[in-house]
Amino acid sequence: MNVIHATALAIESIAPASAPKPEPQRGDILIRVGKASLNYRDLAVLSGTHIAAATLPFVPCSDACGVVEAVGTDVTRFKPGDRVVTCYIQGWRDGRLKKEHRMRTLGGPLPGVLQEYLVVPAEDAVAAPAHLSDSEAATLPIAALTAWTALQEGGVRPGDTVLVQGTGGVGLFGLQFARAAGARVIALTSSAEKAAMLARLGAAEVIDYRRIPDWAAAVREASGGQGADIVIETVGSTLEQSLGAVAFGGFIGMVGFLGGLTVPLNLRQMIGPNIRLQGVVVGSRAGFEAMNRAMVLHAIHPVLDRTFAFADAQAAFARMKAAAHVGKIVIDVDGTGEAR
């Protein structure tokens, strides 16, 4: 079968290759992959700094939607023909994250999803929401679930103000989910075009962080002087500003590290206003299923960027690296284009 291999820790090494078709063992499902979707993490893995133990050659990318082609023995959760989405953290079904789950992630250290066929345990995939195309469903495992988990951990409720950053996957899903939960959303972005899209998706206020570098004050002003109840911090290095933008007793879900891995932290900014700062690593399968239920109810569709052919996977990574995208970048693994 066709696969995409990274033969070195560099996106330039990404190229089509072939590998034996995998067989589902007891409890497994064999998925014919339809579409895959990129995350910033996929770049980080290929930078070589994110996961030390990636063995080469390596199948990149974590998120996929496909159709169950065959099931191993003792599988009752799915049957051939079911449309499924993979769970990023394999084995984290519910409750608190445990250490043994942490290194069981698709797209590194476990092999990724840029392959025609993929085997995962039946328990580590979820049914694709019926209202979503394969491309849309493929965007859910990391970006959507991260935004969902951050909002749930933050205890979002109607009337809350939620701050999201940018027009990447997490920011846009965060906006959509917060709106569904009755919250008021303030979004940060850098262009009038992106601002218009954020407003179309329901952002009450959009702040251009290039024009207003001190956006913390602007967020406070846009929330009656209170600050945001929940901040989904995707940049990471902007933590200091997020601490200035969050309300007393508020919540910062630290989900991303686009701006680097170390940030200055003034503890006084955190202790005095009683801020909860929590790391959020995607989420459990139970969270995934709760999120999908909400997406169906609210008819939420992911925002898609561009779709790349399977053989052009390297170009998809380059687009991610150039930060030229708005919404989710899709890779057309089964070559059927946009259709289901």
Add this chain to the structure above:
Amino acid sequence: MKAIVVRQTGGLEAMNLETVPDPTPADRDVVIQVEACGVCMHDVAVRNGTLKRGVELPCILGHEVSGTVVAVGSKVSRFRVGQRVATVQRYHICGACRFCRGSREPLCEERKFLGDWGMVGGYAEYVAIEDDNLAEVPDGLPLAEVSIAACAMGTILNAVRDVGRLQVGETVLVTGSGGGLGLHALQIANAFGARVIAQTSSPDKAAFMKAMGAHEVVVHGRGEDFSKQVLDVTQGRGVDMVIDNVGTPQFQPTRKSLGVMGRWLMIGQLTGEFVPFNPAQLFLRAQSMLAVNSTTRAQLEDVLKLVQMGKIRPVVDRSFSLAEAREAHLQVEAGRVRGRALIRPGL
């Protein structure tokens, strides 16, 4: 001032329009010129003698009040004359006990329920209420309509948000959906992003329930088991939460509508009847009964904010003058009111 006074419990004739002394503010009192007072079934129960606990006669009925401040006591600093305010369901709490200090002030042992205890109630031109029990009404909100913010809406916010912790995407059943609490429960559960199922035996109310936020309306014959219909619209799973405004008369169908790990929020109880049930029916499916009790001042403030944001709105029906109080009770008892009827002393 003019007020509706109950000196002896009984039928509609137990309510009489009297002229009584105007209230004067004690140290912590805020005297309100009443714009409106919601008419709650609770008022009927006080008037006819069904409810005796916490009632001291003679009394002026009414615990859902909005109005304008006309005088304040010497120790009042949060309010000033001319301000628009709405009340919770009490006119006195101690402010110091663990319930008052722990956002549970409806349980304060010193509490005095507005409209139940003596000559302090909303069916009157003026009422004096201690400042602990008031919230400012934000500009732009219609003052009469937000009289019902605490009782009819705040109790539901308490249930959905603070007791039941409803999450976006969960499924909620609202029993007694057509009542004053029910119609607001549909709205509030919808505002939380939940899938909302209304239950009613009045088919003519279904369209309005949908307009209030119900995704599904289960219509059934009076006394009929509606749980099968609820299971039908939840793929056999039942609901995650019940906002129960009915209690005993629908106990079994409500129980059977609740899914595994469901939360059953006990808010309303329409009769004095007891109900037999086997506790194992709950614990084998990991279901919980949770008590919802009244509204705190903080919850009232949050309701007013949500109304201001346009997330929810008070549903009020006809307004009655003080002289028409008997007619108002007649309509409420007959179930001919949609949402809440109001007493408007200014009419």
